[in-house]
Amino acid sequence: MSQSPAAVLRAFYDRLLATYGPQRWWPADTPTEVAIGAILTQNTAWQNVEQAIKRLSTHRALDLKVLHAMKEADLAELIRPAGTYRVKAARLKAFASVVCVEFDGDLSAMLSGEIEEARTRLLAVHGIGPETADAILLYAAHRPTFVVDAYTKRVLRRHHLIDDDANYESIRALFHEAIKPSAETYNEYHALLVAVGKAHCRKHARCDDCPLADWPHDPNVAMG
DNA sequence: GACCAGGCACATC
């Protein structure tokens, strides 16, 4: 028997959920905090992002209007623990500017309407790429768009579900075809892929007891 | 000390 990629993806989800249980992402209180965290976590461990968010909170700066009014250099100093702080300060300023100037400071207004149009609005912001845009839409606005990250690519590559050169949009489309649009399901699935990726699909990691080991895979696929 | 972490923009070929 040979399952279609879509069928494999549905089976993966059931197995991962049974193995790891609900992950209950995203660890943030408000949509604004989610969006800020999504930018801060670019190429950065979440633990470092938490420190930066705490500093922002202490300075009452978990607020896009406050960020918009703040000097970029001051913002950079606040978010320093998150790394690449000058780059991220510029990106946060760009994002806050769009929300404040074009949407009167109303983040939900920017994220509402036709989902692909909202996604296009996010992608137009300097510093927001496809992964960050989808993370904001899914985790801040509960819109059904799949977040494709490095773990997702590794897991799918290892199981021969995508080509080595598959791009972001094609992988996202694969999930959208396989899984009926649901913010709840896409939320869990992305978090579950991170969970299994961290445990089994990192460079040099073994996969003997991986919950996905029942499916055809290549443990020797070079990762990273 | 090397490598990694819930990317992205930009330069260069």
Place this chain on the structure above:
DNA sequence: GATGTGCATGGT
């Protein structure tokens, strides 16, 4: 259009 590189921290 496809690589390569800078950004910069804290953890392993």
